[in-house]
Structure formats: C-alpha cells, structure tokens
Amino acid sequence: MSRSMRPYLEYQADRVEAVLAAHRAPGRITGGTVGPRLIRFFLNPAPHIRLAAIKRLSEDLALAMRVPTLRIDRDTEGVVLEFANPNPRPVDFLPLLERVMPLPPATALLGLGDNNAPIMARLSSPEVAHILIAGTTGSGKSALLRTIAASLVLGHPPQAMRLLCLDPKGRTFAALAAMPHLSRPPVSAPEESAEVLRSLVRTMEARDRCNEHAPPIVLLIDELADLVMTGGQPVTEELTRLLQRGREAGIHVIAATQRPSAAILSGLMRANFPLRLVGRVVSSQDAQMAAGRGGTHAHLLEGRGDFLAISGGDATLRFQVAYIDAEELRRSSAKLTL
Ligand SMILES: Nc1ncnc2c1ncn2[C@@H]1O[C@H](COP(=O)(O)OP(=O)(O)OP(=O)(O)O)[C@@H](O)[C@H]1O
Numbered sequence: 001m002s003r004s005m006r007p008y009l010e011y012q013a014d015r016v017e018a019v020l021a022a023h024r025a026p027g028r029i030t031g032g033t034v035g036p037r038l039i040r041f042f043l044n045p046a047p048h049i050r051l052a053a054i055k056r057l058s059e060d061l062a063l064a065m066r067v068p069t070l071r072i073d074r075d076t077e078g079v080v081l082e083f084a085n086p087n088p089r090p091v092d093f094l095p096l097l098e099r100v101m102p103l104p105p106a107t108a109l110l111g112l113g114d115n116n117a118p119i120m121a122r123l124s125s126p127e128v129a130h131i132l133i134a135g136t137t138g139s140g141k142s143a144l145l146r147t148i149a150a151s152l153v154l155g156h157p158p159q160a161m162r163l164l165c166l167d168p169k170g171r172t173f174a175a176l177a178a179m180p181h182l183s184r185p186p187v188s189a190p191e192e193s194a195e196v197l198r199s200l201v202r203t204m205e206a207r208d209r210c211n212e213h214a215p216p217i218v219l220l221i222d223e224l225a226d227l228v229m230t231g232g233q234p235v236t237e238e239l240t241r242l243l244q245r246g247r248e249a250g251i252h253v254i255a256a257t258q259r260p261s262a263a264i265l266s267g268l269m270r271a272n273f274p275l276r277l278v279g280r281v282v283s284s285q286d287a288q289m290a291a292g293r294g295g296t297h298a299h300l301l302e303g304r305g306d307f308l309a310i311s312g313g314d315a316t317l318r319f320q321v322a323y324i325d326a327e328e329l330r331r332s333s334a335k336l337t338l
Pocket residue numbers: 090091135136137138139140141142143144258304305306320321322323
C-alpha cells in the first residue's frame with residue numbers, strides 16, 4: 001500500500017464505524033486490501049449484529065464515505081466492504097512476476113485480482129487450452145498479449161516453451177525478436193503467417209502420430225480478424241483444427257481481436273476458446289459478443305488493462321493486466337539472452 005493512502009483509508013474506516021454505531025449496528029474495521037481497482041475493508045461486527053442489518057446500511061455507508069457504490073459481502077475474512085479505489089494504479093509486470101516465480105509448467109501470468117492475488121493461466125488445463133482476448137481499441141489487448149508472451153519467455157527456459165508470434169502491425173511482440181524461445185522472429189506478412197499456420201498443423205499431426213506433447217508451443221496472434229480476413233478459408237480451417245485438436249499435442253492458441261463477430265470468426269472457431277479475456281467494450285451488445293454470453297457488464301469496465309476472465313461456468317473474475325512496455329521487455333529479455 002502506498003503511504004499516501006493511509007489517511008484516506010483511516011478516514012474511511014472511521015466513517016464506517018461511525019455510521020454503524022449511529023445505527024446501533026456496531027463493528028470494527030480490522031484490516032483490508034488495496035487492489036488495483038477496488039479497496040476491500042474487513043469488518044468485524046459485534047456478535048449480536050446480523051449481516052442483513054449491515055447490508056441494509058450500504059446506501060448510508062456509501063453516502064458517508066462519498067463513494068459511488070459499496071458492495072457488502074461475506075467471505076472467509078468475515079464481512080467485506082468493497083468500494084472503488086480513488087487512485088487506480090497500473091500493475092507493474094516485473095515485480096509481480098518475481099512474486100510468482102518459479103511459474104508452474106506451461107503457465108502464463110496475466111495480472112492482479114482485486115483481492116491482490118496474482119492471476120495466472122495454466123495452458124495445459126482443459127479450462128484454458130486456448131485464449132480469446134477481446135475488447136475495444138485501447139482496452140489493452142496488445143498489452144495483455146505482450147504480458148502473456150513476457151511471462152512465457154521470462155518464466156520458462158527455451159527448451160520448455162516455444163513461441164510463434166503473428167502480428168500484422170509488427171509492434172506487439174517486436175521486443176521478443178531475439179529470444180531463444182522463438183524459432184523465427186515475429187511474423188507480420190500475411191503469406192508468411194499462413195505458412196506458419198500450415199506448418200504448425202503439420203507439427204500437430206506429427207506430434208499426434210507419436211503421442212508427443214512437449215515442449216508446449218504457443219501461437220500468439222494479435223489482430224486475429226485481420227489474419228482471418230486476409231487468409232480466407234484456408235486460414236480459418238487451419239486455425240480451427242489447431243483449436244480443436246491442439247491441446248493434446250501441447251499446442252495452444254492465444255489470439256486478440258476487437259470484436260469476435262460471427263461475420264468474421266466462425267462459430268466453430270469461437271466455440272473452441274475455453275477461456276475468454278474481455279476488456280472494455282463499447283456497448284452491452286458488444287459485451288455479449290466478446291464474452292460469448294450475457295450478463296458480464298464488460299461495457300462498464302474502465303479500459304487500459306481492466307479485464308474479465310470468463311470460462312465455462314457463471315463466474316467471472318475481474319483483474320488488472322500487469323503491464324510491461326516494449327522497451328522494458330526488450331531490456332529484460334536482453335539480460336536473459338546474455
Ligand atoms: N495493463 C495496462 N496497464 C496500464 N496501461 C495500459 C495497460 N494496457 C494498456 N494500457 C495503455 O493503453 C494503451 C493501449 O493499449 P493497447 O495498445 O494494448 O490496446 P489495444 O486493445 O491493443 O488497442 P487496439 O485495438 O487499438 O490495438 C497502451 O499504450 C497503454 O498506454
């Protein structure tokens with residue numbers, strides 16, 4: 001926690017205790033966490049006070065604390081009061097990576113949840129396998145791809161992690177060009193991208209024949225819609241095969257696009273990304289399209305790395321993407337290749 005937050009937190013804790021006391025529902029704030037987007041206070045109510053009585057006071061508490069909304073819930077810490085952090089802060093990638101090292105095999109670091117827990121994705125698990133990243137321009141898709149790529153190369157030795165990077169704009173992965181995890185530099189030309197896909201399908205078939213699945217090969221694609229539109233039917237078919245059968249061969253696809261619309265990405269393709277990471281979108285219709293289901297409220301996200309992780313079940317997990325800029329990544333990978 002930054003030192004300058006302390007007076008604010010103490011003020012808010014005092015407000016909470018004062019409101020509760022005034023309404024004859026006394027309790028004490030015993031601690032809390034300051035997350036990148038949300039602050040959580042742990043409340044220890046007096047023994048005779050019911051949770052429902054505290055929940056009924058949420059509007060009065062929000063008013064006294066001058067926060068737009070206050071969510072009151074119960075978890076293992078007791079009663080939790082959750083409200084917006086007035087100083088939302090970026091999450092630095094390198095210190096967070098250090099905190100979670102050594103990474104488990106085939107695992108990527110994504111960011112930090114609002115309970116301050118690091119959020120990671122284990123590619124070999126069937127609930128992850130392939131990841132579709134969606135969100136409007138500026139939501140932080142390319143930054144998220146770079147974070148994933150950075151964690152894969154900085155967190156795993158080259159013999160345990162192979163990367164293929166496709167990016168028509170040629171910027172997202174440029175800092176990784178010299179890394180030994182890449183057998184070829186990031187590809188931006190459409191014909192060459194199509195060639196990479198074809199040869200990856202051949203690798204998958206060869207691995208299938210001898211029941212091989214190591215080392216993992218991760219295909220990272222920025223601007224998936226561009227790739228599919230310029231590559232046409234063959235690219236769609238090859239991608240779909242990789243998505244349907246890649247996992248058993250240790251091949252994983254992580255792709256970003258602004259809108260995973262049916263007009264561009266086939267239903268079969270979209271259905272084969274078990275995990276979706278959704279950043280800010282502009283409308284609730286776009287939220288539905290990006291998440292593959294309703295009710296996620298992705299249009300209310302803040303942008304710049306504010307993301308939801310959405311997989312099979314109903315639960316969504318909100319997190320702030322850890323950030324590393326291209327220059328910082330180039331420097332850290334140069335250190336590694338020395
Ligand atoms: N996790 C983050 N933390 C802090 N700032 C971020 C984060 N992600 C993105 N940003 C900021 O937002 C800008 C836009 O991010 P990015 O280029 O990743 O967006 P995008 O979704 O790829 O947009 P486009 O669809 O236009 O390619 C970045 O240059 C950076 O300044």
